[in-house]
Amino acid sequence: MLYAMTETLKLARWVCLECHYIYDPVKGDPKQGIPPGTPWEKVPDTWYCPECKIFKAKKGVFKRLDD
Numbered sequence: 001m002l003y004a005m006t007e008t009l010k011l012a013r014w015v016c017l018e019c020h021y022i023y024d025p026v027k028g029d030p031k032q033g034i035p036p037g038t039p040w041e042k043v044p045d046t047w048y049c050p051e052c053k054i055f056k057a058k059k060g061v062f063k064r065l066d067d
Helices: none
Strands: 014-016 062-064
Antiparallel strands (some): 014 062
């Protein structure tokens, strides 16, 4: 399912505070079942960083990037 890309806030990128991986909603994370166009708010709480694989904190280790 692709999400509408009209809401600027929901298209914000998010950075992992552990390894600095950037979640880009335009790209999503297809390897973990997150299709391109998925805003951060729609990423499941069970999702984790694909780079450092921090399982304990999951989405909690990410901070919104200010563009």
